[in-house]
Amino acid sequence: MTGMLAGKTVAVTGGGNGIGRAVSLACAAEGANVVVADYGVAMDGSNPSSEVANLVVKEIEAAGGKAVAVAGDVSKFDTGAEIVAAAVDTWGSIDGVVCVAGNLRERMLFNMSEDEFDAVIAVHLKGHFNVYRHASAVMRKQESGGSIVGFTSGAFVGSTAQANYSAAKGGIISLTRSAALSLHKYGVRANCIAPIAKTRMSENVPFEIETGEPSAIAPMAVYLISDAAKEITGQTYTVVGPRISVWNQPHELRSMFAPGDEWTAQEIAEALPRSIKYEEHPMLADLERRMAQMENKGA
Ligand SMILES: NC(=O)c1ccc[n+]([C@@H]2O[C@H](COP(=O)([O-])OP(=O)(O)OC[C@H]3O[C@@H](n4cnc5c(N)ncnc54)[C@H](O)[C@@H]3O)[C@@H](O)[C@H]2O)c1
Incomplete structure (x- = not known):
C-alpha cells in the first residue's frame, strides 16, 4: 500500500465516532494499519458497545485497508496495554497513537459533583496517560521511534461551565510536552491538536463558534504521525475547517x-x-x- 503512512501501524482512541472516526479512516487511506479503539459509549458514558469500533473496522476493510478493533474503556490502565498489544501482536509495531476519546460533564464549578470531575479527568487525562505510557515503552525500543498525538481543546485556556474539561485539556498539553522531552532521545515525538468540528460533542455548545467538519481535522493527525513531521515535537496546533494555527510556548x-x-x-x-x-x-x-x-x- 502506498501513502504517507504506508508500513506504519497507528492506534486511534475514540476511533469509532466523530473526529476519531475521521482520523481512523484517513490513517487507513494513507496506508496505515489501524487499531480502532472505542468504548462505544453514549455521551453520558452509558451503554458501551463494541459495534462502534467494529463498524469503522469494516469500513476500512471495505475500502481495502487493514484494521482491528479494541472496545475497552480508555480510562483503565490495562486498556492502554491492550490497545498497544493489539498493534504489536497483529503487525509487529506501534508507530503512532492518536488519543481522541473524550467525554463531557458540563456544570458550573460551584455545582459540579466529584463524579462529574473524576469522570472527565479519567477519560481525557488518565486516558491519554494510559495510552502514552504503554505506547512509549514500545516506541522507545523501536529503531523507527514513533509519534504521539494528544487531543486538547482551546478550552484549556479556561471554560465557564467546564472546569473539569478545561483542567483535563490543560493537563493533556503538559503531559504531551513532557512526553516530547522524555522521549526525544529515542526518536519519539509528541504533539497536540486542539480541534473544533461538528460532532455530537459540540452540538450543544451554547454560543456561536467557528467550526468545520471532522474530516478537516484528520489530515493534521496524519501529517503529525508521518515522517514528513520528523522535526515537529512539543507543539500544539488548533485545527478548524481551513484554519491551522500554532500555539505559543508558555514562558515568563x-x-x-x-x-x-x-x-x-x-x-x-x-x-x-x-x-x-x-x-x-x-x-x-x-x-x-x-x-x-x-x-x-x-x-
Ligand atoms: N468536537 C469539537 O468541536 C471538539 C472541540 C475541542 C476538543 N474536542 C476533542 O476532540 C476529541 C473528539 O471529540 P468528538 O467531538 O469527536 O467527540 P465524539 O463524542 O463524537 O467522539 C468521542 C468518542 O470517544 C469514545 N469514548 C468516550 N469515552 C470513552 C472511553 N472511556 N474509552 C474509549 N472511548 C471512549 C466515544 O465512544 C466516542 O466514539 C475529544 O477529545 C474532544 O474533547 C472536540
Missing part, C-alpha cells in the same frame, strides 16, 4: 526583584501594578458576549 514575560532577599506583601502591592503588572485573561474580555448568547439559547 516580565520579572521584578525584591529590594532585599524576599518581597513583603506590602512591597508587592506597591511594586507589582507599576512594574510587571498583569496579563489579561484572554477569555474575560469575551465573557459578557458569550454569557448573553448562552442566555439567548436558553443554556
Whole structure:
C-alpha cells in the first residue's frame, strides 16, 4: 500500500465516532494499519458497545485497508496495554497513537459533583496517560521511534461551565510536552491538536463558534504521525475547517526583584501594578458576549 503512512501501524482512541472516526479512516487511506479503539459509549458514558469500533473496522476493510478493533474503556490502565498489544501482536509495531476519546460533564464549578470531575479527568487525562505510557515503552525500543498525538481543546485556556474539561485539556498539553522531552532521545515525538468540528460533542455548545467538519481535522493527525513531521515535537496546533494555527510556548514575560532577599506583601502591592503588572485573561474580555448568547439559547 502506498501513502504517507504506508508500513506504519497507528492506534486511534475514540476511533469509532466523530473526529476519531475521521482520523481512523484517513490513517487507513494513507496506508496505515489501524487499531480502532472505542468504548462505544453514549455521551453520558452509558451503554458501551463494541459495534462502534467494529463498524469503522469494516469500513476500512471495505475500502481495502487493514484494521482491528479494541472496545475497552480508555480510562483503565490495562486498556492502554491492550490497545498497544493489539498493534504489536497483529503487525509487529506501534508507530503512532492518536488519543481522541473524550467525554463531557458540563456544570458550573460551584455545582459540579466529584463524579462529574473524576469522570472527565479519567477519560481525557488518565486516558491519554494510559495510552502514552504503554505506547512509549514500545516506541522507545523501536529503531523507527514513533509519534504521539494528544487531543486538547482551546478550552484549556479556561471554560465557564467546564472546569473539569478545561483542567483535563490543560493537563493533556503538559503531559504531551513532557512526553516530547522524555522521549526525544529515542526518536519519539509528541504533539497536540486542539480541534473544533461538528460532532455530537459540540452540538450543544451554547454560543456561536467557528467550526468545520471532522474530516478537516484528520489530515493534521496524519501529517503529525508521518515522517514528513520528523522535526515537529512539543507543539500544539488548533485545527478548524481551513484554519491551522500554532500555539505559543508558555514562558515568563516580565520579572521584578525584591529590594532585599524576599518581597513583603506590602512591597508587592506597591511594586507589582507599576512594574510587571498583569496579563489579561484572554477569555474575560469575551465573557459578557458569550454569557448573553448562552442566555439567548436558553443554556
Ligand atoms: N468536537 C469539537 O468541536 C471538539 C472541540 C475541542 C476538543 N474536542 C476533542 O476532540 C476529541 C473528539 O471529540 P468528538 O467531538 O469527536 O467527540 P465524539 O463524542 O463524537 O467522539 C468521542 C468518542 O470517544 C469514545 N469514548 C468516550 N469515552 C470513552 C472511553 N472511556 N474509552 C474509549 N472511548 C471512549 C466515544 O465512544 C466516542 O466514539 C475529544 O477529545 C474532544 O474533547 C472536540
